[in-house]
Amino acid sequence: MTSPTTTPLGAALDRLLDGLPPRQATAAVERLIASYRGRTVSAAPILRDRADAVAYAAYRMPATFEAISAALRELAGRLPDWAPDSHLDLGGGTGAAVWAGAGTWPGGPRETTVVDWSEPAIALGRELADGAGLPVDWRRERLTPGVGLPAADLVTVSYLLGELPEPAREGLVDAAAAAAGAAVVVVEPGTPDGYLRVRAARDRLLAAGLVIVAPCPHDATCPIEPGADWCHFAARVSRSALHRRVKGGVLPYEDEKFSYVAATRNAPATAAPPRVVRRPQLRKGQVLLDLCTPDAALRRETVTRRQGPAYRAARDTSWGAGWPE
Numbered sequence: 199m200t201s202p203t204t205t206p207l208g209a210a211l212d213r214l215l216d217g218l219p220p221r222q223a224t225a226a227v228e229r230l231i232a233s234y235r236g237r238t239v240s241a242a243p244i245l246r247d248r249a250d251a252v253a254y255a256a257y258r259m260p261a262t263f264e265a266i267s268a269a270l271r272e273l274a275g276r277l278p279d280w281a282p283d284s285h286l287d288l289g290g291g292t293g294a295a296v297w298a299g300a301g302t303w304p305g306g307p308r309e310t311t312v313v314d315w316s317e318p319a320i321a322l323g324r325e326l327a328d329g330a331g332l333p334v335d336w337r338r339e340r341l342t343p344g345v346g347l348p349a350a351d352l353v354t355v356s357y358l359l360g361e362l363p364e365p366a367r368e369g370l371v372d373a374a375a376a377a378a379g380a381a382v383v384v385v386e387p388g389t390p391d392g393y394l395r396v397r398a399a400r401d402r403l404l405a406a407g408l409v410i411v412a413p414c415p416h417d418a419t420c421p422i423e424p425g426a427d428w429c430h431f432a433a434r435v436s437r438s439a440l441h442r443r444v445k446g447g448v449l450p451y452e453d454e455k456f457s458y459v460a461a462t463r464n465a466p467a468t469a470a471p472p473r474v475v476r477r478p479q480l481r482k483g484q485v486l487l488d489l490c491t492p493d494a495a496l497r498r499e500t501v502t503r504r505q506g507p508a509y510r511a512a513r514d515t516s517w518g519a520g521w522p523e
């Protein structure tokens with residue numbers, strides 16, 4: 199979606215890793231990958247100590263930051279006259295959504311609260327955010343379905359639902375909807391399972407009376423047949439030196455696949471355009487766009503060179519954008 203540049207978060211993470219012996223950092227990342235490869239639903243925090251938190255920050259946070267930023271940009275694009283005054287991030291870990299919120303709206307939300315049950319993640323998140331002057335109230339708390347949450351204009355739930363046992367997910371999304379004065383954004387990995395969790399969350403948000411503003415241009419049932427396909431998008435992420443060392447490869451970037459839903463209490467003033475739900479296919483003199491449309495259908499549109507400006511726009515459009523933009 200966006201090309202990788204050195205973000206303020208990237209610079210903060212580089213500084214964090216500067217003093218760390220490479221072997222120690224690599225070992226921590228490998229341990230983290232192993233934890234996440236197994237069952238991720240866990241009765242205790244996966245990020246148990248500082249090394250785990252640093253590994254998460256170095257290895258996953260740049261990607262989750264880009265995915266959340268992409269989702270928040272879509273929300274902001276649908277509500278151009280709105281900015282959150284307060285932000286509550288659930289299962290916020292090392293604070294990716296804090297940085298994404300601050301980067302999406304000039305000046306960022308005035309008040310940000312992060313809730314997470316991992317003390318080492320919170321400690322590192324605080325250290326990173328303090329270094330950038332981002333004011334955050336960090337709360338160490340276990341999120342359970344009945345948990346009381348502080349009210350906030352914007353509530354984000356990113357890469358958390360997969361770590362909760364299934365019965366707890368619905369309650370957590372209901373609690374997020376109840377706490378949100380204006381908007382809820384849920385982000386999950388762009389896998390078939392991540393999509394199903396987002397789809398279930400979307401149903402709960404609709405049941406709570408919210409309206410969907412992205413990525414779906416409608417509030418009807420998702421037209422994708424579960425199991426046959428999954429709705430997801432991609433965010434480009436710069437790969438750090440540590441990332442390259444652990445994962446190998448030479449590319450300076452990779453694409454983080456993510457699924458998301460953004461819902462608001464009040465409908466935006468303008469109707470949503472169709473959404474490009476796959477990478478556009480460029481053919482000779484043609485661009486093929488796979489769209490999800492406001493009447494809740496999946497449709498392929500072929501834009502040909504003869505269509506002049508529309509063709510040029512189609513060549514420039516991207517996976518995840520509205521069409522026409």
Ligand SMILES: C[S@@+](CC[C@H](N)C(=O)[O-])C[C@H]1O[C@@H](n2cnc3c(N)ncnc32)[C@H](O)[C@@H]1O
Binds near residue numbers: 243295314
């Ligand atoms: C994969 S990390 C995502 C962190 C962050 N939201 C991001 O997008 O980078 C999941 C986070 O959820 C937290 N978490 C998982 N289950 C939790 C629970 N029941 N209560 C509070 N936090 C929880 C973990 O400690 C971890 O920091």
